[in-house]
Amino acid sequence: MKTFYAEEQKRHDPKAFLSMGMQKPNPEQPERVERLLAGSRAAGSTIHRPASYGLTPIAAVHTPEYIEFLTHIFERWQRMEGASAEVIPNVHPFARNGSYPAGAAGQAGYHMADTACPISAETFDSACWSAWSAVAATEAVMSGEPAAYALCRPPGHHAFADVAGGFCFFNNSAIAAQRLRATASRVAILDVDLHHGNGTQGIFYARPDVLTVSLHADPSRFYPFFWGHADERGEATGLGYNLNLPLARKSGDTEFLEALGHAVSRIRAFAPDALVVALGLDAFEGDPFGGLSVTTSGFARIAEAIAQLRLPTVIVQEGGYLCDALGDNLTAFLTGFSGAN
Template sequence: MKAFYAVEQKQHNPKAFLSSGAPQPNPEQPERTERLLLGAKAAGCAIERPREHGRGPIAAIHTPEYLDFLEHIYTRWQRIEGASEEVIPNIHPLGRNGRYPASAVGQAGYHMADTACPISAETWDSACWSAWSAVEAAEAVMSGAPAAYALSRPPGHHAFADAAGGFCFFNNSAIAAQHLRKQAARVAILDVDLHHGNGTQGIFYARPDVLTVSIHADPVRFYPFFWGHADERGEGPGLGYNLNLPLPRKSGDEAFLEALQPAFRRIRAFAPDALVVALGLDAFEGDPFGGLSVSTPGFARMAEAISSLGLPSVIVQEGGYLCDALSDNLTAFLTGYASQ
C-alpha cells in the first residue's frame, strides 16, 4: 500500500491545552509521526512525499474567511502586547450569527472551537502538508490503487468548514472525500476514531453526495459533547445521510466490530463509488485518552471487515496518541486492510 507523508508536518509543535480547566502538555506531538511512520513501514508501505497541491483542494472544503484567518493570525497575534506565545482563544461567542469581529482576539474565538488547537508560526505550513498528504492518497486511489494511506498530522476530523478544534485545523478526511468526488458520484466516510468526527459531520450535514458514518465513544460525557448522538441524521437534502453509532465507555473489540454491521448496511445502501476511512487509533485500550478498549489484534479485525466492503479506499490518519503500542496498532490495521 502506498503511504504519503511530508516532513513539514512535524513542524507544528503545540505546547499545551486546557483539560477540565487545567493546563496540560498537548498530546498531539510531532513524535506521533515518527511512531506512525514506523508502523506504516512495518506494514510494508512505501512512504512517498506528496506533491504540493495548492489551496484548491483545501478551499473546496474550508471558507476563504477561515483560510485567511489561519494563514495570518499568528503574525497578527504577536503584535498584541503581552500576548501568549501561541494563539489560544479566551472568548467564544454564544452564537455565531452576530457580527464578525475585526480584532485578532475576537476572530480567534470565532474560528477556534476550543483551546486544544493552539496556532504557532509553523501551524499553517504543517496543516497544508497534512491536507496534501490526504489529497495525494486520494489521487493514488483515483489512479487505480485499491487503497492508500495518508499519514495526516495534524489530524483533521474536528475541523469545521470555518473553525479549528480538537487538535485539528484542516479537515483532511473531508478534503480527501471532496477530491474523490471529481471521479466518484458518491463517497462514504467511515470514522472509527475514539472521538466523534463533529467537523466532518458538520461539513456534509446537508449534502446527499457524501455519507458520513461515525463509531465513537458516547459523547454524553465525552468530547466533543455537543455532537455525535444517535439522533443526528442530517438536515435538508442531507437528511438520512449521517449515521452516528456511539458506544459505551470502555467498549472493546466485540462491541466495535458489532457496530460495524449497521455501519456497513448504511454504506451498502448508499452504494458509494469510494470510501474514506478516518482512522483514529485512540480507540486503543492503552491510549492516553482511555475512552474505548480496542486491542491491537482488534484493529486488524476491524481493517479486514472494512476492507471486505471492496471499495477503493483512502485511509486518513486521525487520532492515536503516544503509547507503546501506537506503531503496532497502525501496522495491525494496515496489514489487515491489505490482506483482503
C-alpha cells in the same frame, strides 16, 4: 500500500491545552509521526512525499474567510501587547449569527472551538502539508490504487468549514472525500476514531452525495460533547445521510465490531463509488485518552471488515496518541486491510 507524508508536518509542535480547567501538555506531539511511520513501514508500506497542491483542494472544503484567518493569525496575534506565544482563544461567540470581529483576539474565538488547537508560527504550513498528504493519497486511489494511506498530522476530523478544534485545522478526510467526488458520484466517510468526527459531520450534514458514518465513545460525557449523538441524521437534502453509532465507555472489540457491522450495512445501502476511512487509533485500550478498549488484534479485524466493502479506499490518519503500541496498531490495521483485499 503507499503511504503519503511530508516532513514539514512535524514542525507544528503545540505546547499545552486546557483539560478540566487545568493546563496540561498537549498530547498531539510530533513524535506521533515517528511511531506511525514505523508502523507503516512494518506493514510493508512505501513512504512517498506529496506534491504541494496549493489552496485549491483545501478551499473546496473550507471558507476563504477561515483560510485567510489561519494564514495570518499568528503574525497578527504576536503584534498584540502581552500576547501568548501561541494563539489560544479566551472568548467564543454564544451564537455565530453573521457579525464578525475585526481584531485578532475576537477572530481567534470565532474560528477556534476550544483550547486544544493552539496556533504557532509553523501551524499553517504543517496543516497544509497534512492536507496535501490526504490529497496525494486520494490522487493515487483515483489513478487506480485500490487503497492508500495518508499519514496526516495534525489530524483533521474536528475541523469544520470555518472552525478549528480538537487538535485539527484542515479537515483532511473531508478534503479527500471532496476530491474523490471529481470521479465518484457518491462517497462514504467511515470514521472509527475514539472521538466523534464532528467537523466532518458538519461539513456534509446537508448533502446527500457524501454519507458520513462515525463510531465513537458516547459524547454525553466525552469530547466533543455537543455532537455525535444517535439522533443526528442530517438535515435538508442530507437527512438520512449521517449515521452516528455511539459506544459505551470502555467498549472493546466485540462491541466495536458489532457497531461496525451496522456501519458497513449502511454504507452498502448507500452504494458509494469510493470510501474514506478516518482512522483513529485512539480507540485502543492503552491510549492515553482511555475512552474505549479496542485491542491491537481488534484493529486488524476492524480493517478486515472494512476491506470487505471492496471499494477504492483512502485511509486518513486522525487520532492515536503516544503509547508503546501506537505503531503496532497501525501495522495491524494496514496489514489487516491489505490482507483482506
